[in-house]
Amino acid sequence: xxxxxxxxxxATSAAKPNVVIVATGGTIAGAGATSANSATYQAAKVPVxxxxxxIPELSNVANVRGEQAFQIASESFTNEKLLQLGKRVxxxxxxxxxxxxxxxxxxxxxEETSFFLNLVIRTEKPIVLVGSMRPGTAMSxxxxxxxYNAVVLAGTPxxxxxxxxxxxxxxxxxxxxxAKRINIKTSAFASAxxxxxxxxxxxxxxxxxxxxxxxxxxxFDIDTLQSLPEVHIVYGYGNMAPTLYDAxxxxxxxxxIHAGTGNxxxxxxxxxxxxxxxxxxxxxxxxxxxxxxFVIRNSEQPDDKYDWVVAHDxxxxxxxxxxxxxxGKTNSTAxxxxxxxxY
Numbered sequence: 001x002x003x004x005x006x007x008x009x010x011a012t013s014a015a016k017p018n019v020v021i022v023a024t025g026g027t028i029a030g031a032g033a034t035s036a037n038s039a040t041y042q043a044a045k046v047p048v049x050x051x052x053x054x055i056p057e058l059s060n061v062a063n064v065r066g067e068q069a070f071q072i073a074s075e076s077f078t079n080e081k082l083l084q085l086g087k088r089v090x091x092x093x094x095x096x097x098x099x100x101x102x103x104x105x106x107x108x109x110x111e112e113t114s115f116f117l118n119l120v121i122r123t124e125k126p127i128v129l130v131g132s133m134r135p136g137t138a139m140s141x142x143x144x145x146x147x148y149n150a151v152v153l154a155g156t157p158x159x160x161x162x163x164x165x166x167x168x169x170x171x172x173x174x175x176x177x178x179a180k181r182i183n184i185k186t187s188a189f190a191s192a193x194x195x196x197x198x199x200x201x202x203x204x205x206x207x208x209x210x211x212x213x214x215x216x217x218x219x220f221d222i223d224t225l226q227s228l229p230e231v232h233i234v235y236g237y238g239n240m241a242p243t244l245y246d247a248x249x250x251x252x253x254x255x256x257i258h259a260g261t262g263n264x265x266x267x268x269x270x271x272x273x274x275x276x277x278x279x280x281x282x283x284x285x286x287x288x289x290x291x292x293x294f295v296i297r298n299s300e301q302p303d304d305k306y307d308w309v310v311a312h313d314x315x316x317x318x319x320x321x322x323x324x325x326x327x328g329k330t331n332s333t334a335x336x337x338x339x340x341x342x343y
Contacts, residue, residue, distance in 0.1 A: 016061065016062050016063050016155070017062050017063070017099035017100060017154070017155030017156075018062065018063045018097055018098055018099045018100075018155075019062040019063070019064050019098075019099060019100045019101070019102060019151050019154045019155050020064075020065055020066070020067060020092050020098055020100075020101050020102070021048055021051070021052060021064060021065070021066040021067070021101075021102045021103075021104060021147075021151070022066075022067050022069050022085070022088065022089065022092070022101060022102070022103045022104070023047070023048035023051065023066060023067065023068050023069060023070075023071070023103075023104045024069050024070040024071075024072065024074070024077075024085065024103060024104060024105050024106070025043060025044030025070055025071045025072040025073060025074070025104075025105075025106060026043055026044060026072075026073060026074050026104060026105050026106025026107065026108075026110075026131050026132075027041070027043050027106060027107060027131060027132050027133065027134065027135055027143070028051070028104050028105075028106075028130065028131050028132040028135075028136070028143040028146070028147065029043065029044050029045060029046040029047070029048075029051060029071070029104065029136075030042055030043040030044065030045055030046070030132075030135035030136070030137075031045045031046060031135050031136065031137045032135045032137045032138055034137075035137060035138055035139045036138075036139065037135070037137070037138060038134045038135075038138040038139070038140075038141075039134075039184060041135040041137070041138070042135075043073040043106060043135075044070075044071045044072050044073055044106070045071075046136065047068055047071070048066035048067065048068045048104070049066055051066070051104065051136075051143075051147065052064055052066050054136065054144065055144055055147060055148055057148060058147075058148060058151055061148075061151060061152050061155060061202060062099075062100075062151050062152075062154070062155040064151060067088075069084070069085055069088060070085075072106070073106050073108070074105055074106025074107065074108045074109040074110060074113075074131075075106070075108045075109060077106075077109045077112070077113065079227070079228040079324070082112075082113060082116050082228070083222070083225060083226075083227070083228070085103070085113065085117075086116065086117055086120050086121065086222040086225070087222055087223070089101055089103070089117060089121055089127060089222075090120075090121050090122075090123075090222045090223055093121065093123040093125045093127070094123075098125070099125065099126075099154070099155055100125055100126040100127070100128065100153075100154030100155050100156075100159070101125070101126070101127045101128070101154060102128050102129075102130060102147070102150045102151055102154045103117075103127070103128070103129045103130070104130055104131065104147065105129050105130070105131050106131060107131040107132070107133060107168075107180055107188060107189070108180070109317075110129055110131050110166065110178070110180065110189075111166075111175075111178050111179050111180055111189075111315075111317065111318065112317050112318065112320075112321055113129065114129045114164050114165075114166050114175030114176075114178055115164075115175050115176055115318045115321050115322070116321050116325075117129075117164045117175060117222075118163045118164035118174070118175040118176050118214045118215060118218075119214065119218050119220045119321070119322065119325055119343065120218065120220045120221060120222035120225065120325070121164065121215055121222055122215060122216050122218065122221055122222075123215055123216065124160045124161045124215070124216055125160060126153060126154045126155075126156065126159035126160060126162070126165065127154070127164045127165070128150045128151075128153050128154045128159075128164075128165045128166070128167050129150075129164065129165070129166050129167075129175065130146050130147055130149075130150035130166070130167045130168065131143075131146070131168065132146050132147075132186075133183075133184070133185065133186045133188050134186065140186075142169065142186040145170075146167060146168055146169070149167045149170065149199040150167040152199055152202055152203075152204070153165060153167050153172060153199055153204055156204045158204055158206060159172075159204060161215075161216070162174070162196065162209060162210060163175060163176065163210050163214035163215050164176075164214070164215065165196070166178040166189060167199060168188070168189040169186050169187050169188070169189065170198050170199060170200065171189070171190075171195040171197075171198055172195055172196045172197040172198060172199060172204065172206075173189060173190070173191050173195050173196065174191065174196055174210045174214075176210060176212055176214065176318075176343075177191035177192065177193055178190075178191055179191065179192075179291065179315055179318075181291060192291065192292040192293065192313065194207075194208070195207070196208055196209065196210070212342065212343055213342050213343050214343070218343075219329070220325045220328075220329075225325075225328070228324040228325070228328065229254040229255075229324055229327045229328060230251065230252045230253050230254055230324075231253060231254060231255045231256075231257060231320045231323045231324045231327070232248035232251060232253040232255075232256055232257070232320075233256075233257040233259050233316045233317065233320055234248055234256055234257070234258055234259065235259045235289060235316075236258060236259055236260040236261050236265065236266070236267070236289060237261070240267065240270065242269065242270040242273035242274075243273075245258075245270070245273050245274060245277050246273070246277075249277055249280065249282050253282060254282060254283065254327050255282060255283035255284070255285055255323045255324075255327060256274075256277060256282060256283070256284055256285070257285050257287050257311070257316045257319050257320050257323065258274065258284060258285065258286050258287065259287050259288070259289045259316035260286055260287065260288055260289065260295075260300075261288070261289060261290075262288065262290065262300070263288065263293075263295055263296055263299055263300045264286035264287055264288045264295035264300060264301075264310060264311070265300045265301075266286070266300070266301055271301070274306070274308070275306055278306060278307055278308065283308075283309060283323070283327070283331075283333065283336060284306070284307075284308045284309070285308070285309045285310070285311055285319055285323055285336075285340075286300075286301065286303065286308055286309070286310045286311060287310075287311035287314065287315065287316040287319045288311075288315075288316075289316065291315070293313065294311075294312050294313035295310040295311055295312060295313075296310070297310045297337070307333050308333075309323075309333060309336045309337050309340060310337070310340065311340055312340050312341060314340070319340075322339065322340065322343055323336070326339045326340075
């Protein structure tokens with residue numbers, strides 16, 4: 001694992017790094033009717049060439065070029081788009097003329113895409129996802145600095161080998177842990193375990209490194225993936241309807257993520273439904289709807305007895321991503337649980 005250190009600013013480097021910005025849309029490419037509109041706007045309006053042209057300072061820190069992969073709001077991302085994006089990024093990082101990749105992305109599903117890429121792209125080169133909480137037309141828009149920091153980070157040698165990263169609000173987050181916590185503030189993204197570091201005035205400062213398997217240590221490979229199995233999430237709440245699990249199975253789910261209360265708790269009136277779901281060959285994975293903490297195996301429910309899996313500290317939407325990849329390799333509950341511990 002790389003030693004924590006401060007990276008010399010890219011601007012002082014004799015040869016500037018080559019960074020490709022792959023644009024997918026989102027708020028960072030959005031526009032509002034007036035500068036007072038920070039929460040009401042149209043996402044995915046500004047093309048990548050205009051995003052780059054709007055930050056002339058980028059040329060001081062990297063040789064930058066852009067590609068427009070999609071122009072969508074991120075809630076419209078599908079498995080097919082994840083695969084398409086992953087394969088393009090994989091091709092880019094194989095190019096010896098590319099030192100790092102930045103992906104502009106809507107914030108609604110940025111945490112899912114970043115975790116997916118963290119699991120399937122086999123490279124040490126920095127891959128950085130970035131978004132914004134305000135459109136570029138708003139007063140105090142955050143996208144300009146976020147994108148600048150992301151390009152700095154993608155061209156920073158000390159970012160190599162740390163997996164897929166997220167650059168938001170000056171923080172450096174691992175794509176595994178990053179999660180959107182609030183939908184209004186520019187400090188929307190955080191991790192239960194804290195940021196890896198910060199980018200301040202062209203310089204990356206590191207305070208910790210990821211320990212879970214990712215990228216070059218991953219057993220998953222985007223270049224061999226053609227599709228992802230269906231995995232659905234059922235949200236836990238008081239007086240919930242157990243028939244929602246049956247609906248997920250009917251919709252073709254190969255696994256159901258139970259986004260339970262507390263420690264992934266399952267209400268007593270839903271246990272038998274979930275046991276029936278598992279006995280039909282569909283995997284049951286207990287996660288928690290709570291932002292922080294993790295689900296403890298065989299606590300609250302006898303997971304060994306019921307042949308269920310726990311998602312550890314992954315939130316339901318990240319558990320869905322990992323489950324879909326894992327089910328492409330195995331149908332063994334023990335193997336699935338091993339994967340959730342390791343990633």
